[in-house]
Amino acid sequence: MTIENSSFVLEVEKLTVSFDGFKAVDNLSFYIEPNECRVIIGPNGAGKTTVLDLICGRTKATSGSVSFKGRELLSMREDQIVHAGVGRKFQTPSVYEDLTVFENLELSYPKGHGVFGALTFRRDQAVRDRVREIAETIFLVDQLDEKGAFLSHGQKQWLEIGMLLIQDPELLMLDEPVAGMSVAEREKTADLLKRIIEDRSVIVIEHDMGFVENIASRVTVLHQGKMLSEGSMERVKNDPKVIEVYLGH
Numbered sequence: 001m002t003i004e005n006s007s008f009v010l011e012v013e014k015l016t017v018s019f020d021g022f023k024a025v026d027n028l029s030f031y032i033e034p035n036e037c038r039v040i041i042g043p044n045g046a047g048k049t050t051v052l053d054l055i056c057g058r059t060k061a062t063s064g065s066v067s068f069k070g071r072e073l074l075s076m077r078e079d080q081i082v083h084a085g086v087g088r089k090f091q092t093p094s095v096y097e098d099l100t101v102f103e104n105l106e107l108s109y110p111k112g113h114g115v116f117g118a119l120t121f122r123r124d125q126a127v128r129d130r131v132r133e134i135a136e137t138i139f140l141v142d143q144l145d146e147k148g149a150f151l152s153h154g155q156k157q158w159l160e161i162g163m164l165l166i167q168d169p170e171l172l173m174l175d176e177p178v179a180g181m182s183v184a185e186r187e188k189t190a191d192l193l194k195r196i197i198e199d200r201s202v203i204v205i206e207h208d209m210g211f212v213e214n215i216a217s218r219v220t221v222l223h224q225g226k227m228l229s230e231g232s233m234e235r236v237k238n239d240p241k242v243i244e245v246y247l248g249h
């Protein structure tokens, strides 16, 4: 059965993973709309990173379903999930320090099928144009020839986001993208995310509540692998269950 009528990009239903009997994610359901920026918050160990690991195929679920544009991701390999249009950024940046910004982005440009001869030139130009466009989006157009090693921590985070954007995913998942960033870098990252969701959906894990308030369409609060609360930031932060969990820490 197809679910073409569904307006959701991603449908996570009753997702569960058990590590030796410990349920790190427990019967979790949530739904992501097109152009939504969903923020997942929750105390350390709540299962936030594990949720992204399950969606991107890095960790195998015990049960449940993850449907992306009507396709079941839980039966797919990690590379197939990337190919289907799901990009994932991990907590620590992993750009190539010895390569320039240009080369890092070029390397991430989706590989076409063997194109040779007269067409190579046109492909090269298309790649250069796209690299430049992405570099502008991620505030690194003046650093195209800079080696990764010389970028600030924040710039490395942006570059890694750029390396995902160049693959044009429909769903982008970011694990604590502003950790370690300066206030100015955080503000630029918020602007970046707002631009990114014009063309796709984003799931962000984040602790910085000011940042969350700035960017979130909706917030999902996780606690011990389960959903504690969900809705607008306003609703979630006034939810007595959420207040109890955060104050109880």
Ligand code: ADP
Binding pocket: 019, 024, 042, 043, 044, 045, 046, 047, 048, 049, 050, 051
């Ligand atoms: P968060 O990102 O919310 O801080 P995690 O998703 O990293 O939390 O972890 C949730 C819980 O699951 C933690 O108790 C963690 O130790 C456990 N966990 C995560 N991955 C594994 C694994 N591969 N094997 C066993 N336990 C794991």
Ligand code: MG
Binding pocket: 048, 049, 050
């Ligand atoms: Mg985590």
